[in-house]
Amino acid sequence: FAIEYWPLELYKLAQAPKPGELQGKVALVTGGAGGIGRAIIDTLASAGACVVSFDLDADGAAEAVAAYGDRGLSVAGDVTSEEAVAAAFRAAVEAFGGVDIVVSNAGIASSSSIEETTLAEWNRNHAILSTGYFLVSREAFKVLKAQDTGGSVVFIASKNSLVAGKNAAAYSSAKAAELHLARCLAEEGGAQGIRVNTVNPDAVLQGSKIWGSSWREERAAAYNLDPEQLDEHYRQRNTLKVSIYPGDIAEAVLHFASERRSGKSTGNILNVDGGVPAAYSR
Ligand code: NAD
Numbered sequence: 001f002a003i004e005y006w007p008l009e010l011y012k013l014a015q016a017p018k019p020g021e022l023q024g025k026v027a028l029v030t031g032g033a034g035g036i037g038r039a040i041i042d043t044l045a046s047a048g049a050c051v052v053s054f055d056l057d058a059d060g061a062a063e064a065v066a067a068y069g070d071r072g073l074s075v076a077g078d079v080t081s082e083e084a085v086a087a088a089f090r091a092a093v094e095a096f097g098g099v100d101i102v103v104s105n106a107g108i109a110s111s112s113s114i115e116e117t118t119l120a121e122w123n124r125n126h127a128i129l130s131t132g133y134f135l136v137s138r139e140a141f142k143v144l145k146a147q148d149t150g151g152s153v154v155f156i157a158s159k160n161s162l163v164a165g166k167n168a169a170a171y172s173s174a175k176a177a178e179l180h181l182a183r184c185l186a187e188e189g190g191a192q193g194i195r196v197n198t199v200n201p202d203a204v205l206q207g208s209k210i211w212g213s214s215w216r217e218e219r220a221a222a223y224n225l226d227p228e229q230l231d232e233h234y235r236q237r238n239t240l241k242v243s244i245y246p247g248d249i250a251e252a253v254l255h256f257a258s259e260r261r262s263g264k265s266t267g268n269i270l271n272v273d274g275g276v277p278a279a280y281s282r
Pocket of ligand 1: 030031032033034035036037054055056057060077078079080105106107108109128132156157158159200201202203204205207208209210
């Protein structure tokens with residue numbers, strides 16, 4: 001290379017994926033049976049980590065780690081239950097001796113105008129998203145602080161944590177609570193090297209169980225579209241005109257999970273949305 005390109009080329013070499021980048025690390029992923037959760041598990045396991053899949057769906061959680069033999073563990077449980085969350089961390093520590101990476105990802109989708117939002121729907125969103133992320137983080141912090149070897153906590157929030165979701169006040173406000181929880185925890189964990197960062201996806205239609213259900217019809221109706229026009233709708237609203245896939249979210253999680261890639265980042269947000277320029281959903 002010409003001498004002026006050396007720093008850039010060296011930088012590229014340093015960023016190239018290294019086999020076994022997460023060797024010896026243990027990652028616990030909530031919502032491990034879902035589309036994005038499974039991609040996260042596959043990506044972290046491919047980088048060498050032991051993976052714990054936690055989900056309400058016992059069979060799906062087990063399937064997600066089936067390929068990883070004794071590097072995989074599945075635990076069935078609900079993120080809104082203090083006991084179930086504590087049990088998942090106990091199982092992880094018992095199986096692998098500790099936990100280094102915690103990905104809060106279990107979630108749902110919901111949408112309705114504010115007048116039509118029932119108290120039950122509001123509470124369900126806040127219980128699974130905001131409170132669920134709190135309970136998982138609290139347990140993560142107990143384990144990580146006791147180990148005193150740092151660690152990485154990653155939240156899968158949403159574009160809606162930053163901008164208003166269309167007819168989705170309950171979901172979006174719960175996602176905003178997740179984002180601010182991450183910032184508070186980044187501050188609390190800093191002194192012990194515990195990093196807490198957030199990944200904000202825009203719509204991930206392929207693979208996600210959310211989008212395999214009546215949700216696709218509902219969203220299409222909200223935009224006056226046919227369901228098959230939705231992929232194009234989401235592509236067109238971002239600057240890069242791209243679709244977002246579970247693997248894209250998993251790569252962002254790998255970035256925050258890896259000390260080498262993001263060891264000096266905490267309280268950060270990585271938007272994986274193709275660049276959505278508007279302050280409001282379109
Ligand atoms: P998904 O439905 O495929 O997976 C979600 C998983 O969470 C499911 O396996 C489900 O069983 C599990 N889950 C739900 N409630 C739970 C609970 N109380 N306890 C334990 N597990 C529970 O959905 P996904 O698209 O993979 O979503 C993952 C995360 O990404 C969610 O937090 C979601 O809000 C967020 N997100 C998704 C999109 C998208 O368009 N798919 C966009 C932005 C953000």
